[in-house]
Amino acid sequence: MSIGSLGQVKSVSQINAEIRHLLDSEFRFVRVRGEISTVRKPFSGHTYFILKDHQSQLPAVLFKNQRRWLAGELKEGQQVVCDGRISVYEPRGQYQLIVDTIDFDGTGQLRILFDQLKQKLKEEGLFDQEHKVALPPEINHVVVVTSPTGAAVHDFISVCTSRRAALSIQILPVRVQGQGAADEICRAIETAHSLSPDVIVLCRGGGSIEDLWSYNEEIVARTIYEATIPLVTGIGHETDFTIADFCADLRCATPTAAAELITTDPLAYEEKTAYYFSRLLRSITLVLDAYEVRLNRMADMLSTFDKAFSHHTFAVEHLFTKLHNSMAMTIEQKRSHFSNLHSLLLHLAPDTAIIRHQDRLTFLSKRLLEKTDQFVQARQARLEQSAAVLDTLSPLKTLARGYGIVSKKLPTSNGSGNIITSTSQVAESEEVEVKLHKGAMDCCVVRKKT
Structure with a gap:
């Protein structure tokens, strides 16, 4: 053609x-x-x-x-x-x-989706402060999840290099926007855990809400929430906020700010140390000067002390003597009063009254026992005397001398009858009962004698 x-x-x-x-x-x-x-x-x-x-x-x-x-x-x-x-x-x-x-x-629709997801995750507690992990005091190993060709990674490394930070930095390359970027970011965060770094940094440069949408995906938010290693975000610019920022342990406005956060600037430390040292030296100097002025003033006052206070010293000594005598007299009066109160207290004390009543109770108990023994002995003597009299008057004594008691033998239930004291009380051939000292006999009247 x-x-x-x-x-x-x-x-x-x-x-x-x-x-x-x-x-x-x-x-x-x-x-x-x-x-x-x-x-x-x-x-x-x-x-x-x-x-x-x-x-x-x-x-x-x-x-x-x-x-x-x-x-x-x-x-x-x-x-x-x-x-x-x-x-x-x-x-x-x-x-x-x-x-x-x-x-x-x-x-806008994307803004609506952003707000809805933000509210949902907030209610689930993914943004709660108590879940966030503090950065370690010393950071030696950092894993950066970002695009290997973007400006963010270069800014991050430049800051670390300019600060001469002794860091081991590993880059896990991912796509930061477009289809499939969210899945790559999640896998990179999981891979970072296997490397056991001190901190994981998630960063990228600025852009529109569409460019940053991978960091607004729910899968990325939940992966960040489940991370056990401190995770820092540096996404976009100062005004850019993503869901990942709310879930992260710490949010930095830019990748550069994230690098400055986790690195230490030796020059800055030297300047800060020199500044604080100068402030400390100035403060010590001012304090010493103030003490020197005070010491000089007090030395001047002490040089005229005897002259200025001799009269007052005599008055103080006189008042001290009066106070001492007054206190001694008061103490003696209080001691005497206390002794009287102590004696009265001992007299009225419950334990003293108890001892006194115990002694009286012991005395009365002894008297009661003595009176009881005397009463029992007297009663026993009377009992023995009465028993002797009864023994003397007892029919058994008479029966023991050979006498007997004759009574009628009537058909009674107990088999005993009336005592017979005269022949007129019986008839011939009548059966009678004779009670002896030991035992009894049934007899028949053969004849009567007068």
Whole structure:
């Protein structure tokens, strides 16, 4: 195929001009709905931003003379409807939406997802401070999970090198944005645990919310929460916050700040030591000067002490003597009063009364025993005397001398009858009973004698 058959050869400027003419004629008025991202406001006064949805992005510009018609300020994540035209910025060959008016259409979808996940994880306790692990006092081994080609890793290493930090730094390369980046970050964190570092650093450079979305994935948040080694994040810029930052043990604003946190600057330590030493030396000097002034003043006062206080010394000695005598007299009076109280207390004390009553009880018990023995002996003597009298008068004594007791033998239940003292009380042939000293006899009256 010859060059001539390809048509006229055009310059880049001509092609861009023709494309611009074509777009200006075909897209003179369009309405585009999307989410605002990456808002920039340079010194020119124009506002540059990205209009996006879940699949595509469209660069847009709002010139400064059109900003006065806005109902509010443009912010990241706002959902808007833009009226304008599509044109080409010829110097860069970039097409863009030139915005005339903007209707605000609510919060961006990504921002909604971010807030929903943040609230969910917060309620589950993934952001709780008590779960976070403190950094060790001495850090010698660091594992950095980041892109090997990004500016973040170079900034991190540069800070460590400039501070002459004696660190062992291992880089675990991952994709920091795009599909599959979140899974790679999770696997890298798990791999970092097998390397047993002192600290794990998760960092990347700044970007839009879409660029940082891998660090807003729930799988990354839960992996960070389950980490047992202290994990520090340095993601984006000062104003960039991700879900990973809330789950991390410590959040730094940038990769550079993360490097400064975990490294020690020897020069800074030397300067700080010199500063504190100078402050300490100055403080000691001031204190010593103050004490010297006070000592000099006290020496002057002591040199005139005898003269200034001789009269007062005599008065103090006189008052001391009076006080001593008064106290001695008071002490003696109190001692005498105490002795009297002590004697009275001993007299009225319960233990003294108890001893006194115990002695009286012992005496009365002894008297009771003596009186009881005398009473028993007297009663026993009377009993023996009465027994002797009864023995003397007892019918048994008479029976023992050969006498007997004759009684009628009547048919009674006990077999005894009336005592017979006269022959007139019985008849001949009548049976009678004779009771002897030992035993008894049944007899029959043969005849009576008078």
